[in-house]
Amino acid sequence: MVSRAVALKVGGVVAAVFVLGVVVVGALAATGAFAAPTVESTSYGWGAVTDETTEIETTVTVDNPNPVGVPGVVSVAYTARLNDVTLARGERSGVGFGPGRNTISLTAEMRNSKIADWWVTHVNGGEQSELTVDATVNAPGFAREIPAKSSTVETDILGGFTTEGTQQVDFQGDPLLNLRNQRATWGEATAETTPLSFSADVENVHDYAVTLDGVAYVVEMNGVELGRGQREAGLNVAPGESGAIDVTVALDSPKMADWWREHVTDDEVSDLSVRMYGYVVRDGKRQRVPMRVFDRTLRLETDMLGSGKTSVEPVDTPQQDGDFEPPSVTDTDQQWGAVTDATTEIETDASLDTPDDPGLAALLRLDVTQTTTINGLRVAEGSTALDTVSPGTDTLSLTSLKDNGEVPEWWARHLNDGERSQVVTTPTATADVGATKFDADLGIRRSTFRTDLLAGMNGDRDEAVDVQGRTALVVTGVSSEWDQATADTAPIQTRTAVRNELTAPVTVESIDYTVTTNGVTLADRSTQVGQVIDPQSSDRVEARLVLDNAEMDRWWVRHVRNGEQSTFDVDVTATVSVLGQRDRVALDSLGQESTIETDVLNASGG
Structure with missing residues (x-):
């Protein structure tokens, strides 16, 4: 059970409230011999939490200075509200207490769905809410309302998403984008949807253009998914250029009831995470690219039944790189192909280790150019494109054309180096992952051959x-x-x-x-x-x-x-x-x- 308690001193005469209807007490009151009982303190806390409800527990401490008790003819009722949303009503009848210090306990059941109703008013009210708990005490012939609790609940979730500095988005360990002037705004919340808009200035610090057709997003609080979807948000920024990105996500307002259950269970502490991935459209289908354009987590702490204070602080999360391992070469086989008087083909088959994710593999395209040098002299060059990549493993086949006319020159270098030649094959690969391209290292292959003609x-x-x-x-x-x-x-x-x-x-x-x-x-x-x-x-x-x-x-x-x-x-x-x-x-x-x-x-x- 999670509880919050705050002492609330209420000085006041409540004698008539607790003793009217009792003859002995009435007689004492008539003669002026009855001293007024007082409410010394009131405390509030959360009780049992289920999928559907949350208990609000109230404890009232009453001091009765009289030598006689008040019989069980008193009823106590209270109502808890956030803004205009009634969260819970509690009532207890037949209350009585003896001389001295007495404790009265009340339990009211709140439907968690009421939090979803309150959330709409909280967002539309600029993240500000008024919490009030009104108590009413009734006895035969007497009734009085006693203000038991009033506080203001303010949050600043938008402030947590607003930054003036620079956030760097990396891909494969290299800077890709710089995000500046990040900001967020609420739209008009309804019982169904809470719009939340994000915008930022974007600078491309990559060697290739960055292009997105839209953004896929996931919003969670304490493991409860509040929103998931896709939004068109075109971005096309050339290297060294700047642009802007604007995305509006839709939060599921009724899901706030599920979040509330976790929030109270976790001592009114929640982590709100927003993750956005870019996507591109290929062949009429949306495909997510392995690049997070936004990744932020905020920690929200509240004290709803206590001081009403809240805090929203960013949570440090590890730098998110692209969820993508570039293809790598695990084995290479080279052999001679067709030979003419002018040229000799070099046939290369390279075994590739490719992404296991079929979606990422389908997104990946490779453009490969391969050069071969002998003794520093370029003798062959070829290129190929791999438009489809099988997940897990694949084979890259490439044919380079060797110029036989270069043989006399590299052979002269072979002789001058003691009949020793170094052969270097350098593949240069550009991997297209939809949103951008990057240089993939497929490994340089070196070999040396020798002769001893003399x-x-x-x-x-x-x-x-x-x-x-x-x-x-x-x-x-x-x-x-x-x-x-x-x-x-x-x-x-x-x-x-x-x-x-x-x-x-x-x-x-x-x-x-x-x-x-x-x-x-x-x-x-x-x-x-x-x-x-x-x-x-x-x-x-x-x-x-x-x-x-x-x-x-x-x-x-x-x-x-x-x-x-x-x-x-x-x-x-x-x-x-x-x-x-x-x-x-x-x-x-x-x-x-x-x-x-x-x-x-x-x-x-x-």
Whole structure:
């Protein structure tokens, strides 16, 4: 039971009220020997609360200074009103009391529906009400009215919804809207509906336009839903621009009876919450967007039967972000598609983790652009739109077109970086959630692939070079490395260690070389050397082999079509002369037959 008590001193003579009709008391009164009983205090409190009624309990303390009691011939009645609405009537007959201090208890039953009637008058009266409790005491031959209670009940719910500062609406952790000059007004309340209007100035601090076709709202007090509905409230604000939003919600006036039951049970404390969500119209249907444009909770405290004082204070609530988790990539598979002389398709299938809510998933649209770079050079780009998203999981399929003409440039960078390439695939996604768009992070994918084309052109050797049937030179070792490559050429700097086995000088006049890969000729050239190796001495023969790097786009087409496998064949011959005798001999120490294997799209990171 919840009670409120306030002492109310009422000085007054009520002797006749309680003793008329009693012969003994009458005789005392006639002789002047009867002292006047007085009402010392009156207290009020709430009694039992049910779904339909609330008890008002009244306790009256009476002091009878006479040596004789007042018999049970007195009746006491009272009426409680808020504004012009009679809340309850209470009456007790056959009341009597003895000498000294006496307590009289009265209980009246109030229909909770009366609170709904009062609410209408309270709102229409500017949130101000007058509470009065009038008491009437009757005895044989006597009746008197005694004002027992009068107070003013004022609330300021509108003030709790009015702010002059800035409230920020976030979405996905980023500022979306700034709301300023928020205000609220009551409309004309009726027995059916209480209109409540909200308005605010809106500034778009987002990177994309914010557009709403209307607002869906829910209003609750202590868990009792007072209103739920949708209102058209158009909003279309470009980035950096400002606008206004006006929404009128409809509260169900009869529901105030249900609220009252909870309010009294909770010691006359209530939390009033107003939540508004934006909605858009798609295909003729309203769809709620995951964005709260208004979210406010106020705490209302009253002391209706006591001092009449009330308070309305805002309740701190956690910053409300959009009720939405953006799609994320859980797995990605990439492979080559169709290959032409000019382009190579990159087919990407990305597994998405999408919102579980079917309504939100149906609202979501994705626009995705994907770029792929190799060694910092953009080589491919593609885009797609996902107009429908399945709730929970979905697959995003996208085809990017790789320009084969970029192969010579990125291959030159590959060689210059020690035959190492980094592949970076960057998807840029824009998620449309109806009211606005935002950038979705689908994750950057990085991989590194390596080759070692010159592995067979390095190391120790023991190869005899014969001229006219006799060994003139012995190759003891070779070393090769890439010189600075460009999109046009890829030079290989070779150094061959040789030993002259003869007692005559040996001249290495020139070196001829061919380099092919998957049938594409990268080099078929001769380079002049003219180096003389002194008799029975060792020296180093240097030669620069220049490959036609511009042909690598043709190699690429065959390489991909062959499952990213290629042969790399190098054939080298040398023209050697001794004492006027010249011979062209194979220089197998600089030649090689090797295989190039890559996994450009799915190589390991590093």
